[in-house]
Amino acid sequence: MAGLLAPSSSAFRTYRALNVSSSVAPFSPTSLPARTCHRRSFSAVAQVGLKNRTRRLVVSNAATTELASTEEGKRLVSSESQRPVFPFAAIVGQDEMKLCLLLNVIDPKIGGVMIMGDRGTGKSTTVRSLVDLLPEIRVVVGDPFNSDPEDPESMSIDVRERVSRGDSLPVSATKITMVDLPLGATEDRVCGTIDIEKALTEGVKAFEPGLLAKANRGILYVDEVNLLDDHLVDVLLDSAASGWNTVEREGISISHPARFILIGSGNPEEGELRPQLLDRFGMHAQVGTVRDAELRVKIVEERARFDRDPKGFRESYQAEQEKLQQQIRSARSSLSSVEIDHDLRVKISKVCAELNVDGLRGDIVTNRAAKALSALKGRDKVIPEDIAIVIPNCLRHRLRKDPLESIDSGVLVTEKFYEVFS
Secondary structure (H helix, E strand, C coil), X not given: CCCCCCCCCCCECCCCCCCCCCCCCCCCCCCCCHHHCCCCCCCEEEEEEECCEEEEEEXXXXXXXXXXXXXXXXXXXXXXXXXCCCCHHHCCCCHHHHHHHHHHHHCHHHCCEXXXXXXXXXXXXXXXXXHCCCCCXXXXXXXXXXXXXXXXXXXXXHHHHHHHCCCCCCEEEECCCEEECCCCCCHHHHHEEECHHHHHHCCCCCXXXXXXXXXXXXXXXXXXXXXXXXXXXXXXXXXXXXXXXXXXXXXXXXXXXXXXXXXEEECHHHCCCCHHHHCCCCEEEEECCCCCHHHHHHHHHHHHHHHHCHHHHHHHCHHHHHHHHHHHHXXXXXXXXXXXXXXXXXXXXXXXXXXXXXCCHHHHHHHHHHHHHHHHCCCCECCHHHHHHHHHHHHXXXXXXXXXXXXXXXXXXXXXXXXXHC
8 A cells, every 4th residue: 555654744854655565466475575565664664853853753553562462362262261152053044144144254255244134133143153153364473453474465564564574473373353343433443543642752653453453354243333424334344345444644644454344234223324335235134033933932942052051052063063164164265166157147237237236246246146155055156046046135235226215125136037047
């Protein structure tokens, strides 16, 4: 990213900006291409001349030794001491929501999922249980951005600089992070803050990472997203789409990677998102209250079993959880080899055109979701049935043109699908 740090004070006499491209091909950590970084360090950005005295201003977004030890200590906490998570495999019903979540895990480029439904239908429980299925990731120890030691796209600027110098990176494995966004969170809490006065006067770390930094390479969950300020929703969606978060204050700009799966949930009774914002979510899942009495009893009994003995309940679903984990790992590894015929792609676009879907996001997401579903089922080629399953979730929230209208249940999309694919 160009212009990561730009001083505005007249006290700055000399300055050379770090210019790091965010579109760098994957590489070995021991051989970073020379074109990736300039020689100047992001941690020692500028020399400041004040009253004939030269002071070096250090602005570092890397973790200090104290932070490194703290983070490492957190990772050493045993799973038994952590809050037990309800198993994903034990969730009864809500198949549409569960499928959308799994497809986004297999291909994060689908663009996240918006879950709308009644209160008490297990939206938050399902999202939190998803993290338990995900494999561990390798991170640079002490880095607050969960930097990938081998992928420059997911590295913080400081880690990139350390790699370019040939420094050895301490690496550990950790579970993928899920960050809950508090409803009353401010933009500074989400994006991070820059302390200009401290940076200029004391020469200490001036950037405090926010929730987007913590969510890098993980999941960001926003409950009651329809109650968030539209500006904050825009910030989240922009970061999810670009993979970067930029914080600016008083002419100083700092960027860091923010690659995460954005999951939002809400209750339609509390209002819908604007159509422009809904379009930015890759998929849309609708959940409803279970009406079948026998099924409701089963849900209540399963929850009671979990509350009585969380460890024993989780062990009873261990085999199913491991099977799901294996399916996800296999699907992620085979996704790149899944093919979709040109004829099917044309028909998908025809459905989008005849439904008057604005833009091309609907076409792109439907293609990606169909391939992810095919990979999840262990096939290397998309079939029409895959498209029929995912296309309502990919298009129905894009049909609403008037903010006062309600989102279609998917009937219009399904009818158009069978009309085109017949």
